[in-house]
Amino acid sequence: MRNIVKSYDGKKESGRAVDGLDLEIPKGEFVALLGPSGCGKTTTLMMLAGLLKPTSGEIFFGDRMVNHVEPKDRNIGMVFQSYALYPHLTVRDNIAFPLRERKIPKAQAYERAKEMGRILQIDHLLDRKPSQLSGGQQQRVAMARALAKDPEILLLDEPMSNLDARLKLDVRDEIRKLQRQLGVTTIIVTHDQEEALAISDRVAILNGGKIQQYAPPEELFNHPVNLFVASFLGNPPMNLIAGKIEQRDGVQMIVTQGFSYTLPETRKLDVKHSGKQVHLGVRPHDITLTHAADKLGIPMKVDLIEHLGSGKLVKVVDPGNKLEGMIRFLVDNESDVHSGDIVHIRFRDDKFHVFDSTENGLN
Ligand code: ATP
Numbered sequence: 001m002r003n004i005v006k007s008y009d010g011k012k013e014s015g016r017a018v019d020g021l022d023l024e025i026p027k028g029e030f031v032a033l034l035g036p037s038g039c040g041k042t043t044t045l046m047m048l049a050g051l052l053k054p055t056s057g058e059i060f061f062g063d064r065m066v067n068h069v070e071p072k073d074r075n076i077g078m079v080f081q082s083y084a085l086y087p088h089l090t091v092r093d094n095i096a097f098p099l100r101e102r103k104i105p106k107a108q109a110y111e112r113a114k115e116m117g118r119i120l121q122i123d124h125l126l127d128r129k130p131s132q133l134s135g136g137q138q139q140r141v142a143m144a145r146a147l148a149k150d151p152e153i154l155l156l157d158e159p160m161s162n163l164d165a166r167l168k169l170d171v172r173d174e175i176r177k178l179q180r181q182l183g184v185t186t187i188i189v190t191h192d193q194e195e196a197l198a199i200s201d202r203v204a205i206l207n208g209g210k211i212q213q214y215a216p217p218e219e220l221f222n223h224p225v226n227l228f229v230a231s232f233l234g235n236p237p238m239n240l241i242a243g244k245i246e247q248r249d250g251v252q253m254i255v256t257q258g259f260s261y262t263l264p265e266t267r268k269l270d271v272k273h274s275g276k277q278v279h280l281g282v283r284p285h286d287i288t289l290t291h292a293a294d295k296l297g298i299p300m301k302v303d304l305i306e307h308l309g310s311g312k313l314v315k316v317v318d319p320g321n322k323l324e325g326m327i328r329f330l331v332d333n334e335s336d337v338h339s340g341d342i343v344h345i346r347f348r349d350d351k352f353h354v355f356d357s358t359e360n361g362l363n
Pocket of ligand 1: 038043
């Protein structure tokens with residue numbers, strides 16, 4: 001996709017659902033479009049499918065510009081959130097439908113339906129109607145139908161949102177395995193970050209119709225490029241503390257409402273950033289407890305402790321009540337921390353982030 005803009009009212013300058021999207025998806029990769037409601041994910045997918053026309057910009061499949069190619073000629077397979085199966089047709093006829101549309105003889109289309117049924121393990125259901133299937137089975141039929149014509153690109157629009165939590169995990173693994181096996185370029189739209197990170201080679205994070213970051217899951221998580229990506233990804237979320245960069249006697253620190261955090265020698269920022277309003281970002285599992293004697297430890301008062309099963313989530317507040325909000329961190333189950341305790345916390349030197357409060361990350 002090259003500089004794709006979509007505004008539903010046709011005006012180029014206002015109300016853009018998609019706002020200048022550049023995205024290159026390598027052949028055979030699995031890519032997720034992830035972002036909050038209304039960020040433009042579905043609009044983007046619909047433009048790839050040819051069901052919506054971009055207001056401007058170009059879409060290429062390989063070297064072929066497809067802006068003016070009809071959906072049926074794009075060689076895509078699509079699975080919708082609702083599955084959109086034909087209720088009056090059997091599973092066999094549903095899977096064979098796109099082939100029959102292409103004038104492939106019935107016997108051959110049925111043979112392919114049988115083969116897809118085998119791959120997706122629904123071959124015993126071929127004579128049933130969609131209403132006689134469970135949600136998970138319907139999902140497989142929709143996948144089989146999308147893949148029957150051996151598409152160049154598979155488009156998935158929230159394909160797992162109607163499945164229960166347990167089934168979702170199984171289906172997620174199956175989709176990923178199948179995609180690897182077939183090597184089909186796949187684009188999934190989801191607002192479920194865990195799903196996107198688990199299943200994809202790369203994730204494009206969208207907000208306000210713009211790509212915020214496009215990278216493999218690990219990189220997104222470890223090196224978010226801006227405040228939006230940092231706050232959007234991660235559960236429990238990254239702690240983000242507002243402050244200002246100050247330079248004092250050769251020491252660089254981030255001065256927040258509640259404490260001053262001295263940046264370690266290895267993580268010092270360019271002096272040109274002095275005076276900037278920033279957010280100090282640190283993930284809950286990158287905060288450790290330290291002794292009161294540690295000069296870099298920050299005293300905090302334990303407000304709440306949540307049991308997560310695998311460990312405890314500790315929420316602490318500034319004992320002086322100057323710092324807004326709380327800081328969250330994780331400790332193991334054996335940790336002897338109690339509500340009301342004063343603890344000293346430390347941020348892992350190699351793991352904290354500094355974001356410009358208005359734009360991108362500084363390190
Ligand atoms: P969700 O996760 O809620 O499905 P999304 O990221 O898929 O959201 P889109 O459906 O692409 O978002 O919508 C992007 C923007 O375009 C939203 O502001 C939405 O209100 C607007 N929009 C979507 N469809 C139309 C339409 N047919 N006419 C006008 N505006 C639309």
